Amino acid sequence: MKVSTGPDLEGAAGMKVPLARPWVGLEEAEAAAEVVASGWLIQGPKVAEFEERFAERMGASHAVAINSGSSALLVAMAALGVGPGDEVLCPDMTFVATASAALFLGAKPVFCDIEMSYYGMDAESLVRFITPRTKVIVPVHYAGHTAEMDPILSLAREHGIAVLEDAAESHLATYRGGPVGGTLGEMGIFSFTPSKPMTTGEGGMIVTDSERLADTCRRFRNFGDHSKFEWAELGLNFRLPEALGAVGLVQLDRLDEAIRRRRAIADRYNQAFAHVEGLVTPKERTATDGIYQLYTIRLDPERGAPPRDRVMEALTERGVGSRIYFPSLHGQGVFADHGPFRNEDYPNSLAFEATALSLPIFPTLTDQEQDYVIASVLDSLEVQTP
């Protein structure tokens, strides 16, 4: 039976709440316009300043700007020497680019299962997939929550395998007190698409403490140039346009405030959903580890939650954006020639795929919009709030 649902839906008729909305405005427009007016459009001093300040914020020695997070994965893997015959180990639940970058280099992506606290790589599953061909392990810091890195790092060290952190979603998320994304493993990458904690529209960054790896990435992103028209090694054009470097500098200044707002929104969701049976809220390791690029809940049917797809449909009907971030990768057609991958190796990732739902979270989400989302979720679960 349908019952009353907490915050009032009356008066909210016609409201639409998107899943994400970038926090950009006049300052970014002016910064970009200044670059365009200067006539210097390709990677130049603004990008260099962006790299320097980004590295400083991440507590790393080097940052190399790239034109997307996916390209950053490709360039970083190339710098680590990934090529034909190699295997690259990724979690089964991540964005496709984590694994497809390996395919572009002729290597084979291999998937391990996730753990169900922070939805990162599960070390017990990981160890089963390490082979003498494993070249790189790519832990993903999912949705702004950091992967359980210690067991992953010790396995990598034990087997002499490089670690590339996919921190595309996790700018300034921390693990054991320090920012993730490049300083725990050999390298890390970030993405700056509009749903990320900071955005340049398109864009990415590689972070590392290794001068050698940073230099290799810089050459690879610029045609393999050693000096002008001297091409001793392979490269292509992966450069970030100068105007986007200028936008990145503005966004970097706003990153702390963006994260503060994301955390405040997550707190409100956590409070609203705390006592809802069958609704699993994101788990926090410490108060500063998670930065909530996404707010992903799970609807556990064994604890009485209705089917996730039904809830998603109900939210769509109410104009509330939601999405499954991410379905598992091992069954995706693009990887079919590289298996066989067996469903029984991925129970957590498959359970996640069947039950996860990401809700709207972005710095400009108003209390009224969030109340509407909360009411819509509770209404679609048909629960009575206390």
Ligand SMILES: Cc1ncc(COP(=O)(O)O)c(C=O)c1O
């Ligand atoms: C985990 C992860 N890795 C890689 C990427 C790729 O980044 P981009 O979209 O900037 O290419 C994304 C996001 O888009 C992501 O979420």
